[in-house]
Amino acid sequence: MNRATIDLWVGVFVLIGIGALIFLSLRVGNLLTTSNAPGYRLEARFDNVAGLKPRAPVKAAGVVVGRVERIVLDPQTYEASVTMRIDQGFQFTRDTIASVLTSGLLGEVYIGLDAGGDSQMLADGGRIAKTQSALVIEKLIGQFMLDRASAAPDK
Template identity: 50%
Template sequence: MLQKKSTEILVGLFVALGIGALFMLAMKVSNLADFSDERGYQITAQFQNTGGLKVRSPVTMAGVRVGRVAAIELDPISYNAKVTINMHPQFDNIPADTSASIFTAGLLGEQYISLDAGADDFYLQDGDELMLTQSALVLEQVIGQFLYSVAEGN
């Protein structure tokens, strides 16, 4: 009787650990694994096309995560996408003339923003806007332009 009870307890613990592992994997895949809410400072950037960029997408510099996308909205004046970025507080010495580009990572096509440092003596501060941006490359547009150029050549 005691042997059967201890076996049931071990099986129950194993199942609970498996469910916990699946939960952590789901959180990691959905970019919700970072429960800490570091405020840091916010900057903005405008892009003509954000492609599949989403809120909470990573923002990297030289492959290191330096922040996350906080909001994406349409600018009513320029009709560009205005992206608000939460920068981690330890990255407070990024030059003001830094440029931002939207790239695709991996096979699943997750979009992220990559920052390239400039050479300015002044650093980005809360509320600043990145002026040099490069929009996402949309595969459908590239294919359409290629097909159009092939059709024109014939």
């Protein structure tokens, strides 16, 4: 095996190896769509975020505009404080409503943003004041049963 052949094969090997890494980054991962894109942070407080996880998408009109960065419990108010990273280029009005939503019955939990009509925009570190918590199915069923029970005597 002479030197030129070895060089050639090592070159081919390294190139297809790097090609595989690029394929994994771009085609399998989401290097271009999120994470490293410049962005700014918004905060929102929810009574209940049931099932929301860091890295969950933040969507406006179904389009991913950012990701959830951090979820912590505020020890004073017992609210969940969610920090989101929104891609630069998407601006939201100050009266935007943030809600915790689920895609499909068993799908992933995400945050939906509904922009309002305010002329002022939220800046970096801003707080979304209007929020809607997650629907907890057990509570819904409990509510439904209670309603049925209280409605029953009228029949």
